[in-house]
Amino acid sequence: MLTLPTRIIHVLRHFETVLSERVWEWAKVLVIGAILAPGERTVAAILRVMGCANEKHYQNYHRVLNRATWSSRELSRRLLLLLIQLFFPGNEPVIMGIDETIERRRGRKIAARGVYRDPVRSSKEFFVKTNGLRWISMMLLTPIPWAQRVWALPFLTVLAPSERYHQQRKLQHKTITDWAWQMILQVTRWMPARRLVVVADGTYAVLSFLLKVSRLPRVSAIARLRLDACLYEPPAVRGAGKRGRHALKGQAQPKLAARLNDPTTSWKKHMVSWYGGTKREMEIATGTALWYQSPIPPVTIRWVLIRDPNGQYEPMALLCTDQQAEAVQIVEWFVLRWTVEVTFHEVRAHLGVETQRQWSDLAIVRTTPALLGLFSLVTLFAHQLLGGQPFPIRQAAWYTKALPTFSDTLAFVRQHLWPSTFFSVSSYEGDTVQIPRVFFDHLVETLAFAA
Template identity: 55%
Template sequence: MWPQVQLLVIGAVLSPGKRTVTAALRVLGLADDPRFGTFHHLLSRACWSSLHASRVLLNLLLAAFVPSGPLILGLDDTTLRRTGVKIQAKGIYRDPVRSSRGHFVKASGLRWLSLMLLTPIPWANRIWALPFLTALVPSQRYHEQRGRPHKTLTDWARQMLRVVQRWCPGRQLIVVADSAYAVIRWISDLQQGRPITVITRLRLDAALYDPAPERGAGQMGRPQLKGGRLPTLVSLVDDPKTHWKRVSLHRWYGETHREVEIVSQSAIWYHNGLPPLPERWVLIRDPQGKFSTQALLCTDLIQTPMQILEYFVQRWQVEVTFEEVRAHLGVETQRQWTDLASARTTPALLGLFSLVTLMAHERWQGQDVWVRRAA
């Protein structure tokens, strides 16, 4: 299979439009190859492990860009439009690319959860999000029709993070995600055993408490889970007693320099029936008034508010990568319909983004970057 795999990879890089197997063969001059069925079978029938390929790709990325230190990971999901009765795992979801605050767009397609390595690229002078592990998240209807328990988005995310933790036993994992992953039970599960640091958005009306007081000698009853109730974050925004600190960020959503005001404190996030979650929250306000006040949480109480903010700003690169793979690698144009081929093709194209980055890094390491431009 390996010679055919290399040809498909080269054809996927060179194809100018749709990323189908036929398009890859045509661009290589193999449109009349009588063995064309073998290339299709690589995705639909051949025995190989996408999970093992993800581990190999991650090791290559770590050796090239992050040989030591903590791993900063971006976690996010995206919906790729697919139609047809034979696409079994599809569902109807909110389309985050085409929707806005005032305009809701639904899309029928496949939902993918991608884990990306956030790392500075020396020759690009910025941080990139490099995909290395992507999983298909089937719809609830798909599981109900087969009599299986439904795995939610956070269930898949927890499993993927634990897999990466086993792959990198000596490395600290710091995961940056959006508000969809601000779930107490999910975050608490990641703090069991070897804890995984989670940085995500926090609701301004979240119930925050002081830590539970120490249990006295001879005290009867169940131990307390939390202390006294703290004011909500939304009440601190307009409170004149709130002491805001102005800080300057070198990277901010496409800008090279930005000043914001922050205030931070540690607390216990608690909801009835759920485990208490110790966390550090950071409240962010824009002096220019261009964005509304928002809050972040971090499960590592030692992290400074400035470091938490810098980590979270890197999350935007995940959205950039989703846009880049659509524009340049033909993600959402593939046309496989079998279950195995559908589950393999999109992770392979996302991983191709990281593979091309590794090729460019090897070519431009220690040299001036040369890019061909039009007039």
């Protein structure tokens, strides 16, 4: 039976009623083992690191993922509400990022596997394809007090199979924006009273998607906008007694690409929060328009043009479905989207995403979202263990580190789990070996920072 720190137990108690009492005991071993295990996050590797290599009923731990009855959606809801309670206690807008990632997997038994563009290996000159699973993840973009920066904390991840997968099963295909719309709708039902800002890249700048989002109360979307988008003025006021159908749009506005070189464009310089936690002076032009392309009804947006006076960054355009939003705020919210890419990198480097080996459809659907959610759970554990105290950053004579990263956070949590999990059980005197405290601390530190 696991013996865990009290503050970690308090976090886990928010989730234990989603599973039955028996399955919960097995699930806790998988969760703690996934944090402690270096390298692959297979069930076998987790059982070994937890000292359960001789467990005769090892199949019970596999069945937590491939057979047991529990709702991953309910776990997502509880994780989100707990994150909101700790990091967004007020009434300020809740900022969320949404993006997709490819989990590189091979194997004929993986039914949802498809062929996609590899975003990591591809570039403007080369197009690289990869076999794998496509996941769409929604993350809470929140400042972490002890890290002094914004992190993207995953809480809801869904599998988005390819069009061929649905055609073979005679199912209606769902695009990326279809999945994103359902995820946003689900989150609004979980938090009906909070204002929600969803930040995405250009993949989600789709009129049908933005139209549905704009009709939701207290929800707005920010995405990258094409410089050649067809923007229009609102339609003129219809005269009394005039027959015919109402106009959908007014006069065409200049293309944003033309506005970049137009001397009449009104540019204003602003100091904005930029990538890497820096401040940078940028030139911003903004306005409102109708984005229209038949047969989709027009969507009212605020467009924002961004230009670097030093020429280091290429000009880009953003859109926001909230016309009342400030241009500088839109830019700073969009910049936070980069933390989503950082999280995708961290879960691959430190939490073993792409190393799991399940073939069961149910286990596949559950495992990757669980590993992404483990990023948020580790952050919660560290937040509770610190209790408002400064983060103890690992230092060396040749390297001074100012702020903790996720690898430091994971090691900090491991340092509390190793002693309590493996050295707190009483043993017979003949089975124990006394070691100096310095050596014990060095051993725990080495295990905690293992890759």
